[in-house]
Amino acid sequence: MHLLEGEGVSIHFGGLAAVSDVSFYIDQGEVLGLIGPNGAGKTTLFNLISSCYVPRPGILKFKGKNITGMSPYKICRLGIARTFQTVKIFANMPVIDNVRIGSLFGNTRSPASAEANQQSIELLEFVGLSRVMNTPARDLTLANQKRLEVARALATKPELLMLDELMAGLNPTEVAQAMDLVRQIRDKGITIIMIEHVMKAIMSVCGRIIVLHHGQKIAEGTPQEIANSKTVIEVYLGE
Amino acid sequence: MEDLMVIINLLALVYLGWFVDWTLKQNKSKIWLFSGLALIMLAILSTLPNYGPTYSYIMMSGILMYLILTVSWTLFSGPTGYISLAPAAFFGVGIYTSAILGKDFPVLVVVIFGGLLSVVLAAIVGALTLRLKGIYFIVFTFGLVLLISSVLLWYEIRFTGTRGRFITTANNDLIYYVMLGITVLMFITSYFLKRSKYGLALQSIGQNEEAAAHMGINVTAVKIAVFSISAIFMGMAGAIMAMKWIYLDPYSAFDPFRSFLPVLMAIFGGMKQFYGPVLGAVILAFLEEKLLTEFPYYYKLSFGIVLILVIIYLPDGLVGLGQKVRAWFSRGKIALT
């Protein structure tokens, strides 16, 4: 049984097929990359998995259970957490409270307040933000806001973590740090699916890659296979 | 002299508001001092009818009414940023409950019933308006007040052949005690809500509703629940306040100004701290009681000007101004040393 499985997932906005008939799976412990040109439907696919939208048609299964059309908060409590392409932090709240929210609400087993505090502090240490714990989140740099989103997502104790362009807008040093962070999360046993434009990052971190183009899956394989695939090269260079 | 008594009682209220903020702090010192002071303030407030002239506690009841509307409005709208113009609807439901049940039931039963009926209305409204955001939510809640009052008016004229009805009145001191009781209950409820994880959830909804949902918060349920809780106090206040009047009609029971004023009072005081809206309501309601009858136009004119200035220059209200002044002084000190 796959951890997450999508069968013929599609969605249309107006006349436009944002995602059409995409089938995919992710196994426990994998790091799956999702790439494709702008407007290929990557973030839309994330939004479908986290139930911002309901696929029509299509079925999503998490650990064999049908999760199609469930409320986003239930999806989160089941163990699927995400970050956002454009950061969606709780800007006026202290950094630690951002993480505490994830810890207090993100799981069916709700921890006591002190326990949630402890977990949040540990996670902030893990992503390297413990020094700015009490700063309002809006005052962080973009790189740190993205780390905060990761910490917040991890606080919900997910089995599957979806990272949407974690490295976009970061400088080379920050990209290297972010790659390290992804590996560390993987080593904790958390399955990852990530959207990324930074090719170096995705090639070195992911075990398997799916390529989307115009809402369709056009290729799937190991980083080597994708790097040598004719269709993929055409899509990227042809535009 | 009478005004001085009222002012002392108002200061006591502001202290209690500040005390709620203080109890929510992490590291507290001088616990005995501050808690003792809170008890003294409570004693001052609850014995007012024993030492103050009738005029003083009639006036206090009027001010407490605005305080209850303002603080309970802020309970939901402060953190979430959903500007509700429904307070007049919940208040009006309380008034009408009182008008209908007042002659057959004891005061407390009527008051509790007024609160409960408001909760029912709030839960329905909350469930219906979830999809509405920003300006849509605001105009919906505004329209709701007018809808209820015009339907009631039509119903009364058409089916009972009358306009308005008489109310069984209660003693002024009883009204004051009940008002104070509702206020204290509201302070305690606010304290527990702010302390709980749902207070945090409410804040996060105001900051980014989508992210809140993806963090496992049942946004819908939290919003409806807190919206309904805030309506309890408004309904109860309406039910007891009605007993001060002899006669009412739908227009006076569902006066949209009771929706606007709490919003303005909360902004004036500042919504970052719990005592901000308390301060705003207390000052403006006191001025209203003193000036509205004598200089209505000048009072409302300056009210409008102050409001515009506060929105532009003091987004955090009087409390924010106080903090700015304090920061400015402490910076001055550092420069001196």
Added chain:
Amino acid sequence: MERFLDVAIAGLLLGGLYALIAMGMSLQYGVARVFNIAHGEFIMLGAMTTWTLYTVFNISPLVAVVICGPLAFVLGFIIHRTMFRKLQSLSANQGVFESNSMLASFGLMFVIQNIAFLAWGPEIRTYNYLMETVSIGGALFGARRLVTLGFAIAIGVIFYIFLARTRIGKAIRAAGQDPSTAGLMGVNINWVLALCFGLGAAMAGIAGVLISMSYPDSANMGQEYLTVAIIVVVLGGLGSIPGSFIGGFLLGIIGSIVSFYEPGLNMAAYYAIFVILLLVRPRGIMGR
């Protein structure tokens, strides 16, 4: 059948007025993003000024249109350039600005209304002008009302042509769709926003002039018309000017029909339509 005609014409006459009231508010929200609670006060200013001009200086209300319109425009323009411009520069984003500007317009409502109370007192004012009646299909209607309807249609059409054909009109439409892109296209966005707010105020002022010809006026009258304006604006789709035009007539006709069957229920019917519409189709009839 004759009755039907009566009801229909009465509805059109009422609708013209509603359309006129709502179009200005719609423009202010649609482009300048100010949900102007003080809109009714501009109507009141137009009406009360007309009353003064007519009773004191003996100036015809039809001339007052050319006086009150520009005056209201200048007032609105200045208010936007000072108050709302400042507020916009201090607001973190558009959503914050929308709620702040709405709240600030509450303050504006208090200010204008109470200046009017100080200037004119609380009395209800009326005057007689153009009292002739006109017979349409056997039914009699006040000529004043026909004048109002004529103005409403004329202003609606002129405004539509202005938006569709002129350079400034195109700039306004661009600003309404996307302020940031309009700014890039060399449109002075702040100027356009103030212009729209001023135009909205002018429409309210002119509506006030026309209202004063048929209805009693007082410093207190603003709220009633504000409520109607809000209902029509929502009915037509928030910010859609053609929507407000059509919505005004629609509401007028509905009001006329409801009054025919159940007098006294028309306000309740308006609010019911308003509330139900917001729940079922918040975009309104013409909303984007």
